[in-house]
Amino acid sequence: MGRRILVTGAARTTGRRLVGALAGDPAVERVVAVDDLEPAEPFPAGVEHLAVDLRSPALVRTVRSAGIDTCVHLGVAAEPRAAGGRATMKERNVLGTMQLLAAAYHAPDLRRLVLKSTTAVYGAAAGDPAVWTEGMSHDTPRHGFGKDAIEVEDYVRSFDRRRPDVTVTVLRLANQVGPTVDNPLTRYFELPVCPTVLGFDPRLQFLHEEDTAEVLLRAILGLARRGTFNVAGDGVVLLSQAIRIAGKPPLPIPEPLVNRVAELVGRTVDFSPEQVRFIQYGRVADTSAAAGRLGFTPKWTSLRAFEDFASRLHRLVTEEQVVRLEREALALLRRTAGWVARELPR
């Protein structure tokens, strides 16, 4: 009997891609895609779309009766505006997870639960250690997506204790970028100018969308590994560096005015206070546990992943311009210096 897999939040980019890959895998017998939204492109053949909210009784019936052996929870939303306001987002994130886990608790065939979480659970502050490992205790982010993610993780951990026969894998993913990714951070880099906090230049990590899909597949179809794993591309990219790679002019804003500006910018990119803190202090997570126990190393480094994303952007400053300017300036300098060297002895 093949694997029977249920995926929540399946209509969004990551989910759509994942269910496609799962449906094409010979080891998989059944894929149930749960999302009350319609996907941008229809789901591939072989994927059953269950167009319900996580809080619906239909979900409970499916999880219990369809012989689901793996539950993949991608349905934690990061964008209040898209979710219909912060309150709705929280309700969907936290209560949706509770409902899903309640249903999963009664699923007799369930053997695996994979949660897509985020490194945002570590927050972003000046007094943070340079590199987060999974076991480090961290201050709880007090609001937004990070707080939801922590609450969701807590419920999943408590589920882990109550169902020891289910292997629970929590993947804390770094900020995702890639040619088709659309999230607040990618929209930030698409602005004509990138506002930054004056005098701060945080370290950022990125995860390429291909690696996101790959690590999820690994956790679902590979060897079952219980635990929490940070997942991010190797290395770090500074915000200033990222902005230059994106070919945008930075717009440094003094700290006291930052929240005012974020409100204005927030109308286009869905920028929340926690994202402002991220732009100020950044965060870096250690990925050695994923490399060791999960056996997963991303193909794209943080820098490469970002460059791949940035190649779709309209650059105001292009590489050719800089190289040409550099060469012209140097040629002029050499001519002048040559002239001075010739004329001076006379």
Next chain:
Amino acid sequence: MSPATERCRARTKKGERCRNPAGPDGRCAVHRRPGRAAGPERERGAPAAHTPRAEADLGPLAPLVDWAEEALEFLGRRLLGEYEVDEFGHDPDLVEHVLAPLLRPLYRRWWRVETRGLEHVPASGPALVVGNHAGTLPFDALMVALALLDEHPAHRSLRMLAADLAFDLPVVAPLARKSGNTLACAEDATRLLEAGELVGVWPEGYKGLGKPYRERYQLQRFGRGGFVEVALRTGAPIVPVAVVGSEEIYPMVANLRRLARLLGFPYFPVTPTFPLLGPLGAIPLPSKWLIEFCPPIETAHLGPEATLDPMVLFDLTDQVRDTIQRTVHQNLLRRGGVFG
């Protein structure tokens, strides 16, 4: 292709031209910008940019042009974001081309720093450099780091542990990270040592930096000795370093505690020139400096279990502190006058 362009176009940390043969992108394996192949679309570093004839014509101006060329290349790299930092944010490209050149005149001309005992700092592998801290602003830490970068045969980068205030101040925060420093916490220190880095720690912290001038050259309490614990856990040797000269750069005669609290600073110094002369008062006095690295104190033989024994921690802390205090006194005698 001229012989000059077959050499790597980068400079060594000492500021000399790199002698290694260059690859297709005009740089040697050591100085190649990682992750960037010399592709067809990529003309940077194309060695045919200038002819050997032009090289010969420049005469005495050649070094100037070389310098400008390097500066332009640097600006180009920065403008395109073409550099890499490590996970702590250390940016060797920026240190080599901007930060170290800014500090070098202070080291060489203003304070005429003399450095001894560099042979006690290992050429590779982890070690914990522990020093005394004084002078209102942490110039002593910067000078020790520059001594190791410029004068140590292996040109080692000192990764210093700094107070959290440094990572919350605009402008200071990114500079602290880019020059290789990180937050003074056990996690970061352990991580750096396990990666084989040279870590610098100033256990007196603000108590040392912000002490009044009348207490000069008296070492303050060494925190709770957390640095010893980290050394024991990683088996890294401790290299005490004694700095003489930093005490006189901003002789602090008073501390405006209330103003400091208002501004969120650990102290607000009053020196004979600051705040009396305004920004001019921020010019440090040109005292004569001596930096001495002392013989390393090995910790590997004690093993990580030794961290459980508070007596071992106290003893090691005292041993390090006494070594520094003794060396400071010796070098004070050796220096003679404050201005050398």
